[in-house]
Structure formats: structure tokens, C-alpha cells
Amino acid sequence: MALSQKVILLAALVLCQFYGLATSQPCLYNYTISSSPTPPLIITQSAPVCLICSDTTNSLWTIDTATTSGISGAPYILYVPTPTTTLIGGATVGCYAPGPNNVISIAVRVAAPVVPQVVTYVNETGTLNLTCSTVLTLSGGIVALFGQSWLAPNGSTISSISTASLPSISRTAAGNYTCVTKLVTNANGVANVTGSTLVVVYYPPTVLSLQPIVYIAQGRSIQLNCTFDGLPAPAVTWTYPNGSVISSWPRFTIQTTSTSSSLTITSLVGGGDNGTYTCTASNLVGIFSNTVQLFVQVPPDPPSNLMVTSVDNSSISLSWTNGFDGFSPFSNVVISYEVDRYPQDGTQSQTFTMRTSATLVGLYPYSNYIIHVRLTNAVGLTSNPTNITNSTLSLRPMAPTITSAVAVNSTQLTIIWMPSINSTTTAPVTSWTVLYSCYSPWNPSSCPSGSITSSSPSSLITGLKKGSSYTFVVFGVNSGGGGDVSLPATNQTLLDPPSIILGLDAAVMTTTSVLLTWSPPSDNGGQNISYYIIQYGILDGSNLINNTNTTTMATQTQILLSGLTENSWYLFFVAASNGYAVGMTSSQIKLLVGYPIKPANVVASGITDTYVNITWQLQSPAGFIDYFILSYRQESSQTWTI
Numbered sequence: 001m002a003l004s005q006k007v008i009l010l011a012a013l014v015l016c017q018f019y020g021l022a023t024s025q026p027c028l029y030n031y032t033i034s035s036s037p038t039p040p041l042i043i044t045q046s047a048p049v050c051l052i053c054s055d056t057t058n059s060l061w062t063i064d065t066a067t068t069s070g071i072s073g074a075p076y077i078l079y080v081p082t083p084t085t086t087l088i089g090g091a092t093v094g095c096y097a098p099g100p101n102n103v104i105s106i107a108v109r110v111a112a113p114v115v116p117q118v119v120t121y122v123n124e125t126g127t128l129n130l131t132c133s134t135v136l137t138l139s140g141g142i143v144a145l146f147g148q149s150w151l152a153p154n155g156s157t158i159s160s161i162s163t164a165s166l167p168s169i170s171r172t173a174a175g176n177y178t179c180v181t182k183l184v185t186n187a188n189g190v191a192n193v194t195g196s197t198l199v200v201v202y203y204p205p206t207v208l209s210l211q212p213i214v215y216i217a218q219g220r221s222i223q224l225n226c227t228f229d230g231l232p233a234p235a236v237t238w239t240y241p242n243g244s245v246i247s248s249w250p251r252f253t254i255q256t257t258s259t260s261s262s263l264t265i266t267s268l269v270g271g272g273d274n275g276t277y278t279c280t281a282s283n284l285v286g287i288f289s290n291t292v293q294l295f296v297q298v299p300p301d302p303p304s305n306l307m308v309t310s311v312d313n314s315s316i317s318l319s320w321t322n323g324f325d326g327f328s329p330f331s332n333v334v335i336s337y338e339v340d341r342y343p344q345d346g347t348q349s350q351t352f353t354m355r356t357s358a359t360l361v362g363l364y365p366y367s368n369y370i371i372h373v374r375l376t377n378a379v380g381l382t383s384n385p386t387n388i389t390n391s392t393l394s395l396r397p398m399a400p401t402i403t404s405a406v407a408v409n410s411t412q413l414t415i416i417w418m419p420s421i422n423s424t425t426t427a428p429v430t431s432w433t434v435l436y437s438c439y440s441p442w443n444p445s446s447c448p449s450g451s452i453t454s455s456s457p458s459s460l461i462t463g464l465k466k467g468s469s470y471t472f473v474v475f476g477v478n479s480g481g482g483g484d485v486s487l488p489a490t491n492q493t494l495l496d497p498p499s500i501i502l503g504l505d506a507a508v509m510t511t512t513s514v515l516l517t518w519s520p521p522s523d524n525g526g527q528n529i530s531y532y533i534i535q536y537g538i539l540d541g542s543n544l545i546n547n548t549n550t551t552t553m554a555t556q557t558q559i560l561l562s563g564l565t566e567n568s569w570y571l572f573f574v575a576a577s578n579g580y581a582v583g584m585t586s587s588q589i590k591l592l593v594g595y596p597i598k599p600a601n602v603v604a605s606g607i608t609d610t611y612v613n614i615t616w617q618l619q620s621p622a623g624f625i626d627y628f629i630l631s632y633r634q635e636s637s638q639t640w641t642i
Helices: 003-022
Strands: 029-033 041-043 049-053 061-063 066-068 077-080 091-096 103-110 112-114 119-123 128-131 133-135 142-151 157-159 163-166 175-185 189-209 213-217 222-231 235-239 252-256 260-265 275-282 287-297 304-311 316-321 332-339 348-353 357-360 368-376 386-391 401-407 413-418 431-439 450-454 458-461 469-478 489-492 502-510 513-519 531-540 543-553 558-561 568-577 589-593 600-605 613-617
Touching: 029 091, 029 103, 049 091, 119 128, 128 189, 157 163, 189 275, 189 287, 213 222, 222 235, 222 275, 222 287, 235 252, 235 260, 260 275, 304 386, 316 368, 316 386, 332 357, 348 357, 401 469, 401 489, 413 469, 431 458, 450 458, 502 568, 502 589, 513 568, 513 589, 531 558, 543 558
Parallel strands: 029 049, 041 103, 119 189, 213 287
Antiparallel strands: 049 077, 061 066, 061 091, 091 103, 112 133, 128 163, 142 157, 142 175, 175 189, 189 222, 222 260, 235 275, 252 260, 275 287, 304 316, 316 357, 332 348, 332 368, 368 386, 401 413, 413 458, 431 450, 431 469, 469 489, 502 513, 513 558, 531 543, 531 568, 568 589, 600 613
């Protein structure tokens, strides 16, 4: 090519590129038509082609016999946007130029590959089948079809023939697959003709991410996000826990893109919005679902089985069973209470870390409490408490004061005391207990201690020992238990007079003396006998004259009374004294003092060899004859037989 032709060609290239930019479709192939011998033009691309006439004054073009024009402003350039359509099968293209041969022409041959479809669709795991053929004009310099092959999107050869089959295709194999046809020409040697198809691999959807469990407080808003993949782009639905498909519901908003979908729920309702939400993606190839478990956190349920386990005068112990935690861990127990005795205190409360039992301390004694138990979590406090009513125990009774301890007799004492009660903190006394111990100087071992209960603040204590010293204390009992003990009080039971003298006997010793004997009394009256009193006198009719009293020591139980009047009737009495009192006198003894007067009129009768009957008469005053003494002897003997 001459230098001037090269210049013309370069200028044409510049103009063609400028034109192509102006039309927003540049020429990918430029060819200059000149008057020099030109081999046939083989077009192997289906992209736009610019043919440039070497005579830039040209204003007319021909394709075979049809006339056409160049581009506006550069008529010497012929723009062919689709050679495979315009020039299919081959054509002669010419442009007018000055000179004897004013038409410059060239033979154009089109070698275009034919691919069945521009886009090929295949399901994942299926088989991809590709077929390619080439429409050739086997003239004008083309001598042979050298061969065909298929290239993968990465440029690697997957088939060396016009067909390709790829089994178990995966989504990563999608892309542009190219069919390459090699042509052998006379002028240009080997030329490649290419055509391509876009392979689209369809695959079922997969939900790539969905948080499996979500906890959130009631009243707040939540956005559940579902990320998915699939081709064709999946359609997405959200399903409510009851199985209903969510659409245009109040509080529910769905926003979906080609790869994600979000479900926004506002003003969450505890209980109502709980459950399993399902994100389902589906396309022509398949369907896939994934779920999220939504727990709407609410304040805990009230506790159950609330009971009082123990109580004293300043505390109440409780136990309970925790209920539903509201999908949020328990944090504290709040126990509030009011006391009916002190309404001015209002509602008090004590807070404990999470547990199932607690003890309220610092309470008023003997007071009724209304108690409310609530549980807390991160969301809030139990709305409706569990209630129970119980009273603290009374304080134990304070010590009473013994005001008197009076001996009634030898076995009884009366105790009287004054209670000390604070009705605000102390329950009424239900019973009183009197404790006593004794000491008997006469018989310590027979003086045991004891106790007695009373419903009133006084008590008659019986069964005590005579003349014994007793110490008493008193305490009250109420619902709070036994109270404090009083200060002690001491008193002594009274003594009894000794009992009657038993076994009194009198014997005439001489005509003017009598010996009295007796046994000690069976009961000394609670104290040892101090002495005995002997009373006697002459009986004159019904009167006792010359009444005389004498005493003996306690150890002496007989006395010889002398100086009595002979042949007089006497009455004798004996009584014992214990220093406290004189006992009852013994039974009286009537006795004639002096020897008896000898009997008169002694007569023997009824005499036999072995028997004799003796009779006699008493002479006054005979007195009380104890017995008679009868003596006898034989006349020849000096010995008397009694």
C-alpha cells in the first residue's frame, strides 16, 4: 500500500471511530476499499463493520445492485451494523470513484457461527448440551472448514467438536460459552469465527442466614432478617406462628430484595406474637424454608403455692413456687406488706435476690400482716401479686407481781398476783402457772415441790405440808409461750393441834396415889410434841372439884399423881401440845382412889368333896373393882392359895 493510501486509511479509521462513538456503537472491524486488487473480505464477527472508500469524494455506495449512502458528514464510509444480516451469504460492495473505473468494488464473504440461542438455561445438577454450526460462503477465497471447538467462560477448551455436553452442571459453571470455528482462506490463511451463548444455571433457593432464636421485650419492635440465594430470584413469604401467611397486617411490614427479606413487627405483644416464624423462598427449581423462634419477654407470672413456713414475734418465713419467667431470667423477689395495727406505716417492702423462700424480719409483734409476693425479670415486675395474710406471734407475758401469799390452814395457801400486760404487743394470758417449793424442818424429805395452773390471777394451793415454808413464783402463758417469772414470795402453812391421846390408863398405887400412862398422839399437828397436860379432879355428882392441871415433858408418857383424897372418885384427862396448839383431850378415866372396903356377908355353900360356892357383898364406896382376890388353905396347912 502506498503512503498516500495509508494516510487515507488512518484518516478513515479516525473518522470511523469518531462516527462510531457518535452513534454509541463503534465499528469493531474496518476495511478500506481501494482501486488496487483486493482479495475477498471475510467477516468473522457479528459486530458492526465500517467499509471505507479510498475516494473520500465518494457519495454513493452499492451492495450488489442496490444503492445506498454513506454516513452523514463522511459519505465515503459505509456503516454496516449487522453484517450477518445485511451481507449474509456474501455480496459485492462498491463505491463510486473518479476515473475510468469509477466504481471500486470488493467481494464480501460472511462466515458467521450459528448458536441455537443467545441464552441457554439449565437446572443445577442437570446436563448442559451445546451445539454450534457455521453458515459459510464457500467461494471467494474460502477453501475449507478447518474445525470447531467450545470454550468455557474461563477460556479452557471443553469440547473439540461442534457439540459439548457437561453433566451435573453446577451454578459456578454459569457464564459465556464460546463456539470457535477455524476457516482456511486463500489469502488470509486461518481465520477464527466465534459465537457465544450465555449459560444461566438455575438452582433452588437456600436461606443463608436467619437467627434461630430471638428474645425481645414486649412493646418493642423487632426486625427479623432472612438472607437467601437462588436462581431465578426466589419469591419470599413469611408465615406467622399459627401458619397464616403474613401480608398487609397492622404492625407487620415486609421488605424484600433479590437476596434478602425483612419482617418488621412493631408493638410486640407478649403471648400473642410468640412462636415460630418461617421465611420461605421459592422459585421454579425448588423451595426452602428456615425458621426463627421469637420469644416476646414479659414480666413473670405470679408465684404459686405461697405458704407460711414459720413465724415468731418479729418475723414471718414464706415459701412459694416460681411460675413462668416471661422468657427472661428471674432477677429479684419483691415482698411488700401492710400491718393492720399500724396503717400509718403504709406499704413496706423487702427485696431479695431470686429464691423460693424468704423471711421478713423486723416486724411488729402480735400484728396481722397482709403480704404480697411479686417476681421480677429484666422486663419488669409481676403485675398481679400472690397474697397471703398471717399474724406475728405475741410477745410472751411480762412477769406478774405477787401481791399476797396467805396461809389458809395447815395444808392450804392462797396466792394472789397482779398481771403486767401490754395489749399492743402481748396477747391475753390464757393460763397462769404457779411453781412452788417447800422446806419442812420436821421432815424435809416429805416436802416435795409442785406446780398448779390457774385461769385467773389467784390460786388456792392445796395439799401442802403442815407447818412448812413455801416459796412461790408465777408466770403467764399466751400464744407467744411462757412468759417471764415473777419475783418469789414465801409463806408457811399453819400447824394443827396434836391428835387425841390414845391408850390412857390409870392404876391406884396407894390409897392416895394413882399412876397414869398413855401413848403419844398419832399426829403431832405438824410439829413435835412440846409437853403433855394432865387434868384431874374429884367428881362430886356432875361437878369436878379440886380441878388440878399438871404437865410433863414431851418425852414422858406416864405420871404418878400423889396426895389424892382417899376413897374419892377422880376423873383423869391427858392432852398433848406442840407449842402451837393443845390437842383434844383423851377419853376420861373415872377411878376410885384408895383401897376397896372389904366385902361383907361372905358365905360358903354347896360344899362337896371337891367343890364349894363362895358369895359376898360389896360395901360402899366400892369404886371400880378391877378384880377380886380369893385365897384359901387347908386347916392343916399354913400356905394360902390365890
